[in-house]
Ligand SMILES: Nc1ncnc2c1ncn2[C@@H]1O[C@H](COP(=O)(O)OP(=O)(O)O)[C@@H](O)[C@H]1O
């Protein structure tokens with residue numbers, strides 16, 4: 001079976017695209033899926049994150065059995081699409097240009113992470129228009145860095161406006177995300193390695209990334 005190619009896209013920076021790619025890949029592999037992460041951002045990418053051993057190979061193995069990694073420049077030069085993956089996940093730069101459109105066009109589905117705030121949401125139209133114009137499947141928008149204290153009302157408003165185009169999964173804000181990334185670990189691996197106790201609050205974000213994986217698998221008819 002061909003891999004399902006999904007892209008985590010928003011032309012804004014700092015909306016957790018890269019964080020999503022890392023943690024979504026980790027959750028999907030925990031559901032026995034085999035993942036190839038493709039970095040399309042030459043500036044800030046998952047490369048240093050997943051890669052310990054740098055070789056000339058186009059596709060590199062990571063510390064995780066079912067997660068491999070490559071860059072767009074390598075991926076796009078492959079003579080045939082790599083086999084054996086359930087998902088190929090593309091991490092994008094915070095921009096829209098022709099190069100980005102080339103990546104988007106060859107994907108099956110686009111998922112759009114957003115932060116809640118007037119400022120962040122105002123640009124959403126540009127993203128959805130772009131997706132429509134390219135004629136690719138729009139998997140939905142999902143909220144990241146959610147803080148109930150600040151965002152409860154605006155979340156309801158966004159849900160009202162977007163309806164089914166907003167995924168059910170909401171990724172909460174967690175101070176541990178920065179720490180996990182600095183330690184080079186997906187959040188669940190970080191919690192496990194550091195023996196963070198399973199209180200309801202601390203592990204909320206782990207559950208959320210698992211929910212996101214399930215929701216995307218279901219959306220792709222692969223649940
Ligand atoms: N759920 C979260 N809670 C707290 N901080 C987060 C969360 N997700 C991402 N971040 C932080 O937000 C910043 C931007 O995330 P990043 O994934 O690099 O965004 P992008 O790839 O869209 O530019 C990083 O410092 C990251 O640690």
Ligand SMILES: [Mg+2]
Pocket residue numbers: 017018019041044045092
């Ligand atoms: Mg990024």
